[in-house]
Amino acid sequence: MIPEGRTDMLQFRAEPIPDVGIGLVGLGVRGTEAAARLPQVPGCHLAAVCDVNPRLAELARSSIGVKVYTGEDGYKAICEDPDVDLIYVCTDWYHHVPIALCAMENGKHAAIEVPSAHTLQECWNLIDTSERTRRHCTILENCCYDSFELTALEMARRGVFGQLIHAEGSYHHNLEERWGRTTMRWRLKLNRDCRGDLYPTHGIGPVCQALGIHRGDRLKTLVSMDTAPFNGPRYLKANMGEECADFKNGDQTMTMIRTEMGRTILLQHDVMTPRPYDRGYKLVGTEGYAAKYPVFQVCLGNSDPERVYAGDELNSLLSDYRSPILTPEIEEMASRVGGHDGMDFLMDYRLIYCLNHGLPLDMDVYDLAEWCCISELSRMSLEAGSTPVDVPDFTRGAWQRLHGFSYAL
Ligand SMILES: NC(=O)c1ccc[n+]([C@@H]2O[C@H](COP(=O)([O-])OP(=O)(O)OC[C@H]3O[C@@H](n4cnc5c(N)ncnc54)[C@H](O)[C@@H]3O)[C@@H](O)[C@H]2O)c1
Structure with missing residues (x-):
């Protein structure tokens, strides 16, 4: 049974966010692709990026031109940033869950690359935190x-x-x-x-x-x-x-x-x-x-x-x-922006569209x-x-x- 006084997150609708500020954490191979893709998705902007590695953070500062966080505690600072509505996690598998939990505790929605969690305990921690904080926690399953x-x-x-x-x-x-x-x-x-x-x-x-x-x-x-x-x-x-x-x-x-x-x-x-x-x-x-x-x-x-x-x-x-x-316009955008033949773009597009309109996400916690x-x-x-x-x-x-x-x- 769900703990008393709490409701589940099935079909959960958050308040609409007309222009979603994204905080991207992890600027390795996948994060760099996301940094190029997300600014082309309607209804959002890249508000800040973060990598524990100062070299990658510095590279992002010069090439992307957004706020940059780095160091062991950089992810905590980006989760506290008032310009960020959604923390988009592209780190290695060890760091997905602590970062997503920190995001939700700070009132941000969380989207996590795959596989988002590795243990049953991690799965339950994400569910409990999402239900308690009433923040979305979604999996970035592009397939x-x-x-x-x-x-x-x-x-x-x-x-x-x-x-x-x-x-x-x-x-x-x-x-x-x-x-x-x-x-x-x-x-x-x-x-x-x-x-x-x-x-x-x-x-x-x-x-x-x-x-x-x-x-x-x-x-x-x-x-x-x-x-x-x-x-x-x-x-x-x-x-x-x-x-x-x-x-x-x-x-x-x-x-x-x-x-x-x-x-x-x-x-x-x-x-x-x-x-x-x-x-x-x-x-x-x-x-x-x-x-x-x-x-x-x-x-x-x-x-x-x-x-x-x-x-x-x-x-x-x-x-x-x-x-x-799929509308013809969205299909055209997906083939232009690409990312695994457009499926990365479509995944981002749907996530942002649902956040813009306060709709339940396609993939819930x-x-x-x-x-x-x-x-x-x-x-x-x-x-x-x-x-x-x-x-x-x-x-x-x-x-x-x-x-x-x-x-x-
Ligand atoms: N959906 C897909 O098709 C697809 C494809 C490739 C990778 N992935 C997933 O994407 C994720 C990233 O993969 P990758 O190949 O880019 O890995 P990577 O090792 O290239 O990049 C991970 C980055 O995260 C950073 N990082 C680690 N801990 C951090 C922390 N605490 N704070 C800030 N930054 C931190 C690292 O410094 C590194 O730059 C993995 O979960 C992987 O499984 C998904």
Whole structure:
């Protein structure tokens, strides 16, 4: 039960902010991209930036020309800045949660790069603070704004696939070429030290939206199985010169989840093999099927024999299910500003649009928790010999109030 006197954050509306002042924390690879992108998003401005590294902060001062904070406590100062309404967190994984908590405690909304949290305790801390301070805490899951995922979500919402019964998502991304970069060292070390699906949100986020998770159904039980670490220790030795007899993370982790309504999700994580990039996105319904990888495929089974759409016929079918968040003007902006083929821009655009108009955000703090908790829950399952573990009901029963995913427009 939610603590007495407190209400949940489902469909939460904050006061509209006509011109959102953004405080961007973390000016590494991803933060630098965000610093270039955010000033092109209507309805907001970059008010200040922050990096613990004074060299990066100084570089930002000369190139971006906004207020700059640095040092160990720089994030606290930017969270206190009266010109900032939203703290946009692009740091490494260790610092996401303390910065977002500090933002909300100072009356700011928080948006956190993926994966936003790593432990169940971190997920609960973000939920408790968001509910208590009445500030949004959202996850910056850009893959929810990929054009295929947006279209398939719309088809699912309109019942084209019948009742969805199963979905798949994954993060197959061969990072071999990248492990040598200094900015990737913290991530390689995390794979050395932690077992489990360390990067679940690209795979699980879009399918949870299609399944309406915590909007009429909820994740209930999870089981994981992994391979041994075959390539991981080799990459550690090759890139950091370190021998490790006890490398924790398997090269490939599979997680199966069953929902309260008896639907299933298969989630996979593999950043260590040459397998081509693949987010696995698949929706299986009683009357249809959609897959993004390895090739776009839609199959509608309500004709006899079932029909597999391809080529022009597929394009024509997909064009009938344009996402309601896409207007020609927004699509033009997304292709001009870009960022992972425009999905980064669309993610930012939607966040700012909803803050401008005081609307519920597309991804709330419960989405964040449900998608991120997979890291620790998969570890718990693996360490107990692939034993099923319960997924917490982060909404404490409130998931039954809503009926399917929808955008606030
Ligand atoms: N959504 C996507 O497609 C996508 C793509 C790449 C990275 N990411 C995510 O973006 C985040 C950043 O990744 P990156 O590759 O830019 O990492 P990075 O290491 O290049 O940058 C992180 C930056 O954060 C700064 N930082 C760390 N702690 C800080 C603190 N306490 N205060 C202020 N600054 C601090 C570091 O100095 C560094 O400059 C990660 O969570 C990553 O998983 C997401």
